[in-house]
Amino acid sequence: MIHSTAPDQIVLSARGLRRTYHKDKLAVPVLRGVDLDVETGKVTALVGRSGSGKSTLMHLLATLDRPDQGEIYFQGKRIDNASRSQRDRYRNADVGIIFQFYHLLPELSAIENVIAPAMIGRSMWNYLGQRRQLQQRAEAMLDRVGLLHRAKHRPSEMSGGEMQRVAIARALMTDPKLLLADEPTGNLDTETGVDILKLLSELNADDNLSILMITHDDEIAASADVCLRMQDGLLSGKTVPRRAA
Amino acid sequence: MYRWLLCFRYLRTRYIALASIISVTLGVATLVIVNSVMSGFAAEMHDRLHGLAGDIVIDCHATGGLPDPEGHLAEIKRICGDEIIGSSVSVSVPAMLGIEFRGQQIGRHVNMIGLDPETYNSVSDFGKYLMHPENQQNATFDLRDGGYAPGREELADAGWKHRRHWVHVKRLQDKIRAQEEALKPQAPQSQEAIDAAQGPTFGAALSPSFAAADAPPVIPNPLSNDSTGTLQATLDPMEDQFPGIILGISTCSVRARDADGNVIDHFYAQPGDDVRLMFPSASDNTKVLNKTFTVVDLYESKMSEYDSMFAFVPLKELQDARGMIDPQTGVRSVTTIQLKLAAGANLDAVRDKIRDRFPPELFAYNVQTWRDMQGPLLSAVQLETTILNILLFLIIAVAGFGILATFFMIVVEKTRDIGTLKALGASGRGISSIFVSYGVLLGFVGSGAGLVGGLLFVQNINEIAGVIEVMTGQEVFDPTIYYFDTIPTIVRPLTLVWVTLGAVGIAVLASVLPAMRAARMHPVQALRFE
Ligand SMILES: Nc1ncnc2c1ncn2[C@@H]1O[C@H](COP(=O)(O)OP(=O)(O)OP(=O)(O)O)[C@@H](O)[C@H]1O
């Protein structure tokens, strides 16, 4: 699909992404030339049947995996073949990633989990120098997701919805341009899921945060600005009028 | 920063890793203890061994010894210069020691050494090992009134008191015997038969030779008064003494335990007693000489080899007796020259210089440093220490494999977290450093604990030995064997540093492999890991 949008309105784009898994002699082509544009400041939903390759695409976009072919651009800069440390920095600061299973670090408290990306992105001295500001920012992020009162709690002491909120706060810690979310509500009951989605759309509205979100929920997909469908290793999609309903 | 945070958190939440470090702790503690005790023993032995001989010992193998020691010394000083700061000459000769003990003759093979206490003390620790406190300061061959070995009950009477006592008793016995014989002069033979029966093998074996010496004397040197017969006539044992002799303590005593397990020495002879020595003359036509000496002190270096072999007599006395004086010139001979070198002098270099001057092809001299003389013993101890160290480091290496296994398990357990950290932008280096610093910390904790434990053990090793003795009823440290009252220990800081570094190094090495595995993990697979 070809977008008529101006380049500076595209935060992330992919061209001709191919990814084939090989198991013994059997080749499983999952992505067969995916083109994608994520518009700045919009919520983009990615739907498709289970096993269609949504997560695979997400991993490529997050540079957790590398495509066999194709290119990925973040704000016009190619990142899929950037150096290791550049990709590390991209994951650390430019995008925030949320997973279906939260992936919090069990040894750390909620607030420490939120600060973790800031620690990872800084040298020790740098971190110690900015400790107070970072602590305050982490508290602000926790407050944003409504969990400041649980700051000292470990993940094992929290519910799934709370853990996902902490994960969102963590993803927001480094002030990313883009949020990549792989089924953020997939493991939660409908009501909690709605809360999480409400939080995400608030972030989108208030901070103009771009969001790419994988989901199985057609209703969620329908409420997004753009809805893309993954099928047979290719993307097809349509723009939905914003908040049409 | 997250590395240290996570590292500390892992340390706090994963006590199993601490269990794996206990083996490091034990290994380090054992290494510290073994090294301290071994170097304690080695140092003690070094001290003792070095104390017994000068830095350099020149032995002349000729029976007559080397003539003109002053000339030799002057020559040695000329070639070695200022490095020689002390010297002593002595005569050393194999001898048979005869002690009369309760009517029995006890014979011991000894190494008889004629020395001059003053110069001898300047090259080696001779006086230090004597019993009498004053002899320790200023050794003489004169019998002292008493006060030998304060604290040793067995020697409480030693000295003139003992001498007067036994002389008195002997005279009484002689008197009684004389009276008895006067009463029944018809049976003089039977008395001798009884004597022979009382003094069994030893007495029988030795008495003929002693009797020979008692018989009209063979006097090799008219100057010396070594005929006991003539001496006894002029010497009152109540007031006078024969030439003094200092016996190695084990030549005249046996050590045993009484019923309560206390160590007790039984003395055949003690200061105040008279003993006989038989030794070869220096003449080409070697004869056996027989001479009586008065024990004036005992020598206890606690090196059993020395304590059971040495008998020290005045140098002049021995030279006179053996005929080691040139009748024409009056120049005396000695068999041994001992040299003391300035601190820091190169023993081997000096030895080689002297050897060059007196090459073994021309002179029957054996020039040795004290290390050469004790070489086998010292190198045996050294080897033992080395082997023990290798074995104990192997123990720590085994502990290293325990750490390796534990760390691999922790890495597997933390796979998802590793994926998460990578998703958050952590580098492979950063992730591996979590586990390496974890290893470093464990290594320091483990070896630190081992170090402290080991040092505490060393500090209280004798008390611990005592407790073990009480608990097992087995003597851990038997003073009858070792001649040390306490276990000697020396803690060498350098050894501690090496042991700690080695242990930490092994812990780090063991953590590097799992850390590398963690760093190489594919983030997507790590995230999917269940
Ligand atoms: N490591 C792998 N080796 C082989 N095949 C793989 C591997 N990872 C994923 N696949 C295959 O790739 C396909 C796409 O998987 P992916 O996880 O992207 O699907 P998905 O769209 O996210 O599904 P779901 O909605 O259930 O999460 C699946 O058929 C899966 O079996």
Ligand SMILES: [Mg+2]
């Ligand atoms: Mg998926």
